[in-house]
Amino acid sequence: MSARGRILARLKARRGKQPAAAESISTAPVLGPDLLDRFCDRVARLGSDVVRVSTLRDAPSAVARYLDAHAIPRRAVCWTELLALPWRESSVTVEARAARADDPVGITGVSAAIAETGTLMLASGPQTPAGVSLLPETHVAIVPSSALLATMEDAWVRLRGQAPMPRAVNFVSGPSRTADVEQTVTLGAHGPRRVLLVVAEH
Amino acid sequence: MQVTSDEFKPKAHEALGNARLQHALGHLQTHFVANRARAFREIDFEAVRDAGAAIRERALADLPRYLEQFEQAAVAAGAEVHWAETADEANRIIADLARRHAVRKIVKSKSMVTEECALNEALERAGLDVVETDLGEYILQLAQEPPSHIIAPVLHKNKEEIARLFAEKHRRPRQEGIAELVAEAREMLRPQFVAADMGVTGANFLIAETGSVMLVTNEGNGRLCTTLPRVHVALAGIEKVVPTLADAATLARLLPRSATGQSISNYISVLTGTRRAGDLDGPEHMHIVLLDNGRSHLLGTPMQPILRCIRCGACMNHCPVYQNVGGHAYGWVYPGPMGAVLTPLYVGLEHAVDLPNASTFCGACVEVCPVKIPLTDLMRELRAQQYERHLRSRAERYALVLWAWLARHPRAYAWAAALLAGVLRWLGGRARTLPGARQWTAGRTLPRSEGRTFRALYRRRRAA
Numbered sequence: 001m002s003a004r005g006r007i008l009a010r011l012k013a014r015r016g017k018q019p020a021a022a023e024s025i026s027t028a029p030v031l032g033p034d035l036l037d038r039f040c041d042r043v044a045r046l047g048s049d050v051v052r053v054s055t056l057r058d059a060p061s062a063v064a065r066y067l068d069a070h071a072i073p074r075r076a077v078c079w080t081e082l083l084a085l086p087w088r089e090s091s092v093t094v095e096a097r098a099a100r101a102d103d104p105v106g107i108t109g110v111s112a113a114i115a116e117t118g119t120l121m122l123a124s125g126p127q128t129p130a131g132v133s134l135l136p137e138t139h140v141a142i143v144p145s146s147a148l149l150a151t152m153e154d155a156w157v158r159l160r161g162q163a164p165m166p167r168a169v170n171f172v173s174g175p176s177r178t179a180d181v182e183q184t185v186t187l188g189a190h191g192p193r194r195v196l197l198v199v200a201e202h
Numbered sequence: 203m204q205v206t207s208d209e210f211k212p213k214a215h216e217a218l219g220n221a222r223l224q225h226a227l228g229h230l231q232t233h234f235v236a237n238r239a240r241a242f243r244e245i246d247f248e249a250v251r252d253a254g255a256a257i258r259e260r261a262l263a264d265l266p267r268y269l270e271q272f273e274q275a276a277v278a279a280g281a282e283v284h285w286a287e288t289a290d291e292a293n294r295i296i297a298d299l300a301r302r303h304a305v306r307k308i309v310k311s312k313s314m315v316t317e318e319c320a321l322n323e324a325l326e327r328a329g330l331d332v333v334e335t336d337l338g339e340y341i342l343q344l345a346q347e348p349p350s351h352i353i354a355p356v357l358h359k360n361k362e363e364i365a366r367l368f369a370e371k372h373r374r375p376r377q378e379g380i381a382e383l384v385a386e387a388r389e390m391l392r393p394q395f396v397a398a399d400m401g402v403t404g405a406n407f408l409i410a411e412t413g414s415v416m417l418v419t420n421e422g423n424g425r426l427c428t429t430l431p432r433v434h435v436a437l438a439g440i441e442k443v444v445p446t447l448a449d450a451a452t453l454a455r456l457l458p459r460s461a462t463g464q465s466i467s468n469y470i471s472v473l474t475g476t477r478r479a480g481d482l483d484g485p486e487h488m489h490i491v492l493l494d495n496g497r498s499h500l501l502g503t504p505m506q507p508i509l510r511c512i513r514c515g516a517c518m519n520h521c522p523v524y525q526n527v528g529g530h531a532y533g534w535v536y537p538g539p540m541g542a543v544l545t546p547l548y549v550g551l552e553h554a555v556d557l558p559n560a561s562t563f564c565g566a567c568v569e570v571c572p573v574k575i576p577l578t579d580l581m582r583e584l585r586a587q588q589y590e591r592h593l594r595s596r597a598e599r600y601a602l603v604l605w606a607w608l609a610r611h612p613r614a615y616a617w618a619a620a621l622l623a624g625v626l627r628w629l630g631g632r633a634r635t636l637p638g639a640r641q642w643t644a645g646r647t648l649p650r651s652e653g654r655t656f657r658a659l660y661r662r663r664r665a666a
Binding site for chain 1: 226229233234245249250252253256257260263264265266269270279285286287291335336337338341354355356357360361364380381383384385388391392395396412414420421422423425426428429430440445446447448449451452454455462465466467468469470471472473474475476477478479480481482483484492494498499501502503
């Protein structure tokens with residue numbers, strides 16, 4: 001018998017001694033009606049920058065202003081779905097491809113924006129490579145208000161309703177961080193040093 | 203990691219005298235304990251941990267079914283699932299995978315189960331280059347030391363020690379600031395991620411519903427290890443399985459708050475299988491190694507609840523013993539209250555005989571455990587087993603035999619108590635060390651008694 005066989009046999013033999021297990025209860029909190037305000041509040045507390053714009057088409061100019069303010073080159077790798085926005089009008093060069101270690105900026109959309117904790121859900125795919133939100137030092141996320149959901153449970157329901165599981169679902173809640181040195185939180189560990197959320201209200 | 207769990211007493215003694223360590227351990231109270239309390243004010247801790255305990259028990263109650271469901275779903279997504287009965291087997295499987303995929307460089311995300319198996323040493327013996335990428339583990343790798351805490355592995359080191367270590371090993375001018383040290387580590391490690399052939403991680407949870415590996419992290423190194431290299435290997439204990447994605451969402455409320463006081467950790471990655479057709483990044487090969495190493499033997503026994511453990515570290519953060527001696531004294535991967543239970547169970551009670559006794563049974567661990575493991579009950583059960591197997595000193599055994607006899611003979615008990623009350627009236631109230639009980643009396647003043655036992659006084663007052 002293989003290791004697999006022996007392990008499962010042992011587990012099955014001991015299973016009979018189990019009491020009936022309780023059913024799972026959801027712990028998802030009930031949030032108030034204003035998800036957008038809660039989301040933005042949480043995001044700011046986590047050390048990300050937030051800019052609210054009217055529509056998605058206003059995003060490129062907000063991004064350009066932010067990059068200039070931080071002396072970051074206006075050069076980014078981005079998700080395919082965002083190519084249609086007016087980047088050229090704001091003098092931001094974007095390319096839809098896999099991210100490289102030397103890309104200064106990565107621009108993504110989101111599968112969902114979770115208000116409970118100020119978290120972005122990013123699902124990998126041919127047009128949404130996982131590295132775009134990971135390799136560059138600056139991560140910009142364009143968040144339409146339609147992406148807002150209350151909890152992670154809601155986000156799973158939405159994602160599973162759309163497609164089979166992607167290879168990687170990443171829940172991102174701010175710039176990378178570590179507290180390994182003297183328990184002092186330092187932003188900018190191995191992932192992005194800064195995160196900008198551009199929230200489009202309409 | 204070498205097992206030195208039989209050296210608890212001398213190591214604890216050494217730790218108490220180490221001023222630098224004592225200063226570092228102060229962070230447990232000011233950071234971990236305080237931050238956890240603040241984070242749990244946001245939610246109903248008792249209600250959420252009831253749900254957490256139920257989820258873990260539900261998985262354990264039907265473990266073979268959930269493991270098979272997990273395997274099926276993972277394989278359908280392109281992963282290969284391997285089963286290892288022992289640590290050696292797991293190491294062999296992973297070394298073979300490295301050979302099969304022509305791997306030379308491996309980047310690792312922090313994983314306690316890989317420490318349990320001493321995986322790094324096995325891979326290095328096989329000629330592989332293994333780089334730890336979690337900042338704390340990277341520091342430990344440079345210093346060639348074991349971790350002292352399951353969440354904050356270099357809790358025992360201060361900034362100056364780390365600065366000195368970096369200057370020496372990186373051969374660069376010494377940095378003083380914490381931000382600069384972190385930036386230097388980022389710079390040194392980034393090229394390693396890019397050059398690596400294989401990423402090795404653990405798994406905070408295995409999700410049966412979808413065959414996914416869930417990683418709860420903050421630094422981004424876990425994501426880099428599982429995005430850039432062409433092979434990903436995840437090693438996980440069989441007890442890590444949870445039934446559904448919704449269950450994982452509940453545990454995501456408990457784990458970060460219990461561990462670091464965060465409402466949510468910076469990154470939660472749910473990884474399912476290999477690169478899909480059309481994907482531009484991600485591993486081409488994914489291997490999940492399911493490890494038994496003693497876990498299946500605990501199922502169906504009174505010790506089963508320890509398998510619920512989600513490795514948050516809250517128990518050790520709140521433990522007065524751990525707070526004073528730190529993690530190295532426990533002699534293995536798992537310190538504090540959960541280590542006092544797990545280490546004897548995995549390495550043998552005879553090799554860790556002082557660990558279940560390294561507790562005052564204050565119950566702080568039980569109060570904070572997010573999955574309600576009855577840790578003090580489990581330690582008591584191990585103490586009972588020690589007694590059955592004659593593992594403790596003869597003096598201790600005779601003391602317990604005497605105590606048991608007195609407890610069954612009330613008149614003799616009353617006589618002995620009256621004698622003791624008289625002695626304490628004469629001897630007590632002054633600081634003195636007693637021969638034969640030097641450890642106990644060196645730091646304590648003998649209580650003074652008024653000369654009579656409670657029962658005698660009670661009898662007298664009732665008669666009056």
